[in-house]
Amino acid sequence: MRGLRPLQRSQGRGRQDAGLTTTPRSLIAATGSYLPERVVTNDDLAAFLDTSDAWIRDRTGIGARHVAADDEVTSDLAAAASRRALEAAGVSAASLDMIVTATVTPDSPMPACAVRLQHKLGAGKVPAFDVSAACAGFLFGLTIADQFIRAGGARRVLVVGVELLSRIIDWSDRTTAVLFGDGAGAVLVERAEPGDPRGIEACRIHSDGSLAAALEIPAGGSAEPATERGLAARRNKVHMLGQDVFRAAVRGMTDVGQEVVAAAGLTLNDVDRFVPHQANLRILQALAERWAVPLERFVLVLDETGNTSSASIPIALDRGLSDGRLCRGQRVLMSALGAGVSYGGVLARL
Secondary structure, eight states, X not given: OEEOOOOOOOSSSOEEETTEEEOOOEEEEEEEEEOOSEEEEHHHHHTTSSOOHHHHHHHHOOOEEEEOOTTOOHHHHHHHHHHHHHHHHTOOGGGOSEEEEEOSSOSSSSSOHHHHHHHHHTOXXXXXXXXXXXXXXXXXXXXXXXXXXXXXXXXXXXXXXXXXXXXXXXXTOHHHHTTBOOEEEEEEXXXXXXXXXXXXXXXXXXXXXXXXXXXXXXXXXXXXXXXGTTTOGGGGSOEEOHHHHHHHHHHHHHHHHHHHHHHTTOOGGGOSEEOOOOSOHHHXXXXXXXXXXXXXXXXXXXXXXXBXXXXXXXXXXXXXXXXXXXXXXXXXXXXXXXXXXXXEEEEEEO
């Protein structure tokens, strides 16, 4: 967990210098992450699936993933990561103006995971809501936080990416079982003080519903035929058209990354480090090739975590800041694509 000195609250929504109004800028003030204690290795999976450690590593870059304990729920993971981010910033949950939780695996379909997180943290009666954009969810939430802060509607927002994917995976399906893991990452987004060069420089988010069937959980909603409800347990698990998702991820993450950098008036050469969604090593290799960027400039954690969906980017941010792969003041590009398909990019100076 990594943080900055807590910001002091000040009055007003901006400042005027020589008659010019400066729009408030938001910054990532602190990070925190949490991974469940239990680790499932590729060899563990090979004990009951037609696979091997070499096969999984070659196709995904994943060596292990964390799986939540039976008595852990999604809001528990979110609370653990959030407490670490709050501790790193030296502030209390009572100081939050908003909580945004990105997840497709809430504790229950209703209410939002965010309100359970709010209660566990002891936060005030501030807005707390979920964002459902799967692997892109954290960047959607970060964009929402940035917009509220820029508009003057909030000064301190907690954004959490959290997934307990082991509960919605068909462990007999090699296509998905080898990919996903559980975990949570949290960031504290605050209004930057005037003159601070750090902060979020540009955000862009998109969705393409024509590809909705490429990655979905078919059951559990109003579209499920009444005759099938409760009859097909596998329809309650993740279904993925791997090649369709792969192509969409490479294309979407490439395009939105270039778009967000251009929106800031910069180029990819101005980016110090890249923190993409940790989906699959082959996707990240293709992304690096399209951007003409060495893979060594990417912060990668998927070897130890697997694909943690909306949690992957904030986990990578936190671990990168903790182990020195990321440093304060660096310009970082984040990009992700998830079910929907939804995709987004955020450029920030840490």
